[in-house]
Amino acid sequence: MQSIDPSLIVTALGILVSIASAAEIVRQKLASVIEQIQDMEKRLRKSDTRIDKGEVHQSTSEQRVSVLSSMLSPERRQVLHERLARLEANCETLRRDVDAHRKEYLSAHNGRHPPVPSVEEVKTSD
Numbered sequence: 001m002q003s004i005d006p007s008l009i010v011t012a013l014g015i016l017v018s019i020a021s022a023a024e025i026v027r028q029k030l031a032s033v034i035e036q037i038q039d040m041e042k043r044l045r046k047s048d049t050r051i052d053k054g055e056v057h058q059s060t061s062e063q064r065v066s067v068l069s070s071m072l073s074p075e076r077r078q079v080l081h082e083r084l085a086r087l088e089a090n091c092e093t094l095r096r097d098v099d100a101h102r103k104e105y106l107s108a109h110n111g112r113h114p115p116v117p118s119v120e121e122v123k124t125s126d
Contacts, residue, residue, distance in 0.1 A: 070076065117125075
């Protein structure tokens with residue numbers, strides 16, 4: 001057998017130490033990278049949540065604007081104004097009819113109020 005040279009042992013141990021230290025450095029760097037990736041994933045999820053909320057808010061606002069624009073459209077306003085004009089005309093006609101009937105009622109009424117007998121008086125007179 002050949003003899004092992006001490007410098008070879010030292011070199012082999014040096015290589016093993018450098019491999020072990022390199023592995024430790026890689027493990028630490030990998031842990032740091034994993035931590036950064038997890039942080040970025042959290043931020044991405046928060047951004048997604050904010051974007052989703054914004055989209056929901058935008059959709060709701062668009063629906064509200066659509067409803068308001070249909071309510072305030074010139075065609076719809078014209079129909080409502082025509083209905084209102086008819087209702088006002090009907091109210092005026094009804095008011096004139098009520099006033100005429102009231103005048104007729106008041107002219108027929110003599111203004112006297114004779115006493116009305118109570119229920120007991122009516123029963124005793126029978």
